[in-house]
Amino acid sequence: MSCNLVMNQESTPQATEIKALFDRIAPIYDRLNDWLSLGQHRIWKMMSVKWSNPHQGDRALDLCCGSGDLAMMLAKQVGATGQVIGVDFACSQLAIASARHQRLNPNLPISWLEGDALNLPFSDNYFDCATMGYGLRNLTDISLGLQELYRVLKPGATAAILDFHRPQTAIARTFQQWYLQNLVVPTAQQFGMTEEYAYLIPSLERFPTGVEQVKLAREAGFEQATHYLFAGDMMGVLVITKGNSDNRT
Numbered sequence: 001m002s003c004n005l006v007m008n009q010e011s012t013p014q015a016t017e018i019k020a021l022f023d024r025i026a027p028i029y030d031r032l033n034d035w036l037s038l039g040q041h042r043i044w045k046m047m048s049v050k051w052s053n054p055h056q057g058d059r060a061l062d063l064c065c066g067s068g069d070l071a072m073m074l075a076k077q078v079g080a081t082g083q084v085i086g087v088d089f090a091c092s093q094l095a096i097a098s099a100r101h102q103r104l105n106p107n108l109p110i111s112w113l114e115g116d117a118l119n120l121p122f123s124d125n126y127f128d129c130a131t132m133g134y135g136l137r138n139l140t141d142i143s144l145g146l147q148e149l150y151r152v153l154k155p156g157a158t159a160a161i162l163d164f165h166r167p168q169t170a171i172a173r174t175f176q177q178w179y180l181q182n183l184v185v186p187t188a189q190q191f192g193m194t195e196e197y198a199y200l201i202p203s204l205e206r207f208p209t210g211v212e213q214v215k216l217a218r219e220a221g222f223e224q225a226t227h228y229l230f231a232g233d234m235m236g237v238l239v240i241t242k243g244n245s246d247n248r249t
Contacts, residue, residue: 042069044162044235048131049073051160051228051239057081058128061159063117063149064088064135068097068110070162074131075108084108085122087115117145122152130159136238137163137207146220146240155244161213164204165229165236176234177201213238 049070054060054077062071065086075084088094091114098112115121117139130153139145149159167173180201208216210227213236217225223243229236 040231044230044237045069045073045133048133048160048162048237049077051158051237052129052131053158054078054082054129058083059126060084061122061127061130061152062086063120063130063132064138065097065112066090066093066133066135068100068112070131070133071097071110071112072101072105072108074129075105075110078109080107080109082109084110086110086112087117087120088112089114089116118148120148120152124151125154126152128154128157130157132159132161132163134163136161136213137203142208143216143220146217146222149240150221150242153242155242158239158241161238161240163236163238164200164207165234166204166207166209167233168209169233172233175232176204179234180204210236210238 052060052074054074056077056079058078059082060074060078062068062074062084065071065088068086071084071086075082078084086094086097088097094112094114101108101110101112113121117135118141130149132149136142136145153159167176184200210229214225214227217238217240221242222240224241225238226240227236227238
């Protein structure tokens, strides 16, 4: 695992603040995800891995890998002849991911790398598939992040991007706001992480809707882009496929 790359995203105050936030929440990240989703986040991640369409022997990318859930699921699909690279810009998250990897299944073919989603250290057309869990919303430039993902994927490759979604109906929006303000933030407060998890609310307000994400993905060059909603429209997966020719606008 490498934790000494210089990353473009870190060069802005906003990116530096986001990186520091994810380093701080790393020790409790998995437990809070389990409690606050009633364990459902693991099902959502399995769905995302399936939609990324991994095969035995593939080279797979888990971008913004956090504590490594998606990377380990991917590794089981690509098998011993494949390779998974988990990339994150928060060293504390990578340290936890690496430790979990060694504790749970050290034979899984995973490498952990600190890197910038806006300036990936890989050549063009490098990966057969990719996943991203709760990372797109935190990029300082979502369009550029999608362009970089497009660049490193092989023609025909698919990526699945899991994240929160801002519901379009008034009832669902009201419930989501209640859930975040009355369950998520108070639970985080018990761990001294009120400020860190309160960040979810403004980050979600800025995050493009599923329809907007599809538009951004097509502008980045992806030939196919579909956004799937679930959990009362509060969660979504953007599934994007690179065509065999350059479709960037």
